[in-house]
Amino acid sequence: xxxxxxxxxxxxxxxxxxxxxxxxxxxxxxxxxxxxxxxxxxxxxxxxxxxxxxxxxxxxxxxxxxxxxxxxxxxxxxxxxxxxxxxxxxxxxxxxxxxxxxxxxxxxxxxxxxxxxxxxxxxxxxxxxxxxxxxxx
Amino acid sequence: xxxxxxxxxxxxxxxxxxxxxxxxxxxxxxxxxxxxxxxxxxxxxxxxxxxxxxxxxxxxxxxxxxxxxxxxxxxxxxxxxxxxxxxxxxxxxxxxxxxxxxxxxxxxxxxxxxxxxxxxxxxxxxxxxxxxxxxxx
DNA sequence: TTGCCACTTCAAGTCAACTTGAGGTCAAGT
DNA sequence: ACTTGACCTCAAGTTGACTTGAAGTGGCAA
Numbered sequence: 500x501x502x503x504x505x506x507x508x509x510x511x512x513x514x515x516x517x518x519x520x521x522x523x524x525x526x527x528x529x530x531x532x533x534x535x536x537x538x539x540x541x542x543x544x545x546x547x548x549x550x551x552x553x554x555x556x557x558x559x560x561x562x563x564x565x566x567x568x569x570x571x572x573x574x575x576x577x578x579x580x581x582x583x584x585x586x587x588x589x590x591x592x593x594x595x596x597x598x599x600x601x602x603x604x605x606x607x608x609x610x611x612x613x614x615x616x617x618x619x620x621x622x623x624x625x626x627x628x629x630x631x632x633x634x635x636x
Numbered sequence: 637x638x639x640x641x642x643x644x645x646x647x648x649x650x651x652x653x654x655x656x657x658x659x660x661x662x663x664x665x666x667x668x669x670x671x672x673x674x675x676x677x678x679x680x681x682x683x684x685x686x687x688x689x690x691x692x693x694x695x696x697x698x699x700x701x702x703x704x705x706x707x708x709x710x711x712x713x714x715x716x717x718x719x720x721x722x723x724x725x726x727x728x729x730x731x732x733x734x735x736x737x738x739x740x741x742x743x744x745x746x747x748x749x750x751x752x753x754x755x756x757x758x759x760x761x762x763x764x765x766x767x768x769x770x771x772x773x
Numbered sequence: 774t775t776g777c778c779a780c781t782t783c784a785a786g787t788c789a790a791c792t793t794g795a796g797g798t799c800a801a802g803t
Numbered sequence: 804a805c806t807t808g809a810c811c812t813c814a815a816g817t818t819g820a821c822t823t824g825a826a827g828t829g830g831c832a833a
Contacts, residue, residue, distance in 0.1 A: 506779075516780080517822060525820090535829045536781045556728075557735035561820070581743040588736040592729055598694040599725040606718040643809075653810080654792060662790090672799045673811045698790070 501542040502531065508540055512548055526565045527551050557588060638679040639668065645677055649685055663702045664688050694725060 509516045522528050523538070528547050530538035547568065554564035601619070608616050646653045659665050660675070665684050667675035684705065691701035738756070745753050 504780095515822080518820085520781090521821060533781095536827095537779080537829090538781090553735060553738065556731045557739070578743040581739045585736045585739040585743070588732050588739070592732050592736070594693050595725050595729050595732070598690060599722045599729070601690065602694065602718045602722040602725070606715040606722070641810095652792080655790090657811090658791060670811095673797095674799085674809080675811090 502539045503542055503544070504534060505530075505538045505540070508544065512545070514548070522548075522551065522561075525561050527561060527568065557584070558591070559584070639676045640679055640681070641671060642667075642675040642677070645681065649682070651685070659685075659688065659698075662698050664698060664705065694721065695728070696721070 503511075505516050505519055508514075509519060512519075514522075519528070520538075523530060528540065528544050528551075531541050532539045550568065551561075551564055554567065555561075559567070604618055605616075608619065640648075642653050642656055645651075646656060649656075651659075656665070657675075660667060665677065665681050665688075668678050669676045687705065688698075688701055691704065692698075696704070741755055742753075745756065
């Protein structure tokens, strides 16, 4: 079992030591000991941190990620919740695709003001609908 | 020019009045007058708000959105910035697609712990790479 | 053995995007 | 004329994810 201290871990991940300490406090990672005051981590912490990064990019909050990591330990994970999150992400993907196309359109649209461009107006109506739904929920 | 007061606007958009006042303070929208104390808006405020909603779903900050709205007025918008944002969103879409697939996989993967599942490990390696890039930037 | 310096803790600060609360005001109904 | 209720302002509070600062500590080089 290889170990790594917080300074090296910080250096290799690019995460500030303060962030690593914060993550430990939030139970996202855990030190397996100390060398003097200095935290020592098992090298599997890299995997944990990768998982944290993944979760963050999926829009999970740190406490959601912590819950997932914990459930992974107790091996009773909530598959329904995962599917729900996957669906949510899927919807988010569609929104982002429209937003991206909208931005690209605006970037090359010759209309003097976007508010006068029919395509843009259409996009906005779609966005408005999405907003209405989001508000309901 | 039709007008609408803040109560109706709040009711019709689902946004709390406090949020509308906040948006006004941030120059995202502007009242065209008052009826008594009560703010009055031109009905084109709906369009502004749709644009704000769109920008938010694209991950723009409110001040970025304000800048865009302003530039739209001065009719000199930064097309390069829009394309850059579109690219950023595109990358985000790819990340989310992987995350979604990862979640769905985990949801039906029979491995006792995800960390032992080869597919999951592969996904994590990809996420780790993305993180490394993000950190660099 | 004595410094040094990077670590440590713990509390407090920061930022965005709002929300909440206290105290004030105005138009409209009775 | 008076009350009511929804708005008003301005300051302060909230949440999540950290960062910063002050004061302390321990391993290692000289």
